[in-house]
């Protein structure tokens with residue numbers, strides 16, 4: 001398969017994944033609806049980026065002659081915050097939304113991707129490695145939030161939330177750790193791997209990190225929601241409006 005064929009495969013796979021996640025995702029509560037929207041939109045953004053790259057729009061030729069696929073970084077700048085938002089929706093529940101913590105997590109993640117974009121676009125070694133190092137520091141900040149304050153929040157909740165958070169955060173971290181390595185080996189980094197090898201590797205990783213992880217997260221959200229509803233812990237305001245007969249929610253809102 002040529003590089004372009006892989007990009008087409010990425011576009012089609014992402015679009016199919018998005019349709020699947022939107023169709024199969026639950027909508028019983030606000031949290032469950034949130035997970036469905038997050039995990040449905042993630043592959044949709046990726047499909048846009050893969051299509052742009054497949055038709056040679058999401059790329060630029062740098063002065064050295066290297067073709068830089070910047071659309072990848074645009075995709076990641078939107079999809080990685082959404083994936084993190086999904087994790088925060090599992091860990092933070094009810095009154096404990098910790099908006100500041102979520103904002104800090106997403107800001108660190110955007111720093112990671114924006115500095116990564118400049119790393120990919122650099123040709124002079126000094127800039128390139130400063131950007132790479134900055135991106136890695138931001139990545140460490142993201143991991144710190146996931147494994148320290150957010151994990152503590154998740155552990156303070158019910159058993160189902162704890163288990164689902166631990167499972168998701170572990171899978172997400174393992175998958176995300178491959179990115180700085182593959183990008184480093186590929187044409188944007190040391191150039192040890194040609195595009196013919198790096199493009200399929202990143203496409204497969206992207207499909208796993210977005211669609212396969214999305215399916216796992218969706219099942220997790222289903223378990224959490226069912227447990228919430230059984231415990232009757234979800235107030236009527238937290239139940240998605242269309243999930244219950246119209247009118248039933250009015251009094252709670254009017255209060």
Ligand code: RET
Nearest residue numbers: 079116135136139176179180183209210
């Ligand atoms: C870059 C640049 C070099 C340093 C680091 C990086 C990290 C990238 C990551 C990307 C994750 C992307 C995902 C996409 C789709 O779902 C930008 C390669 C640390 C962690 C999960």
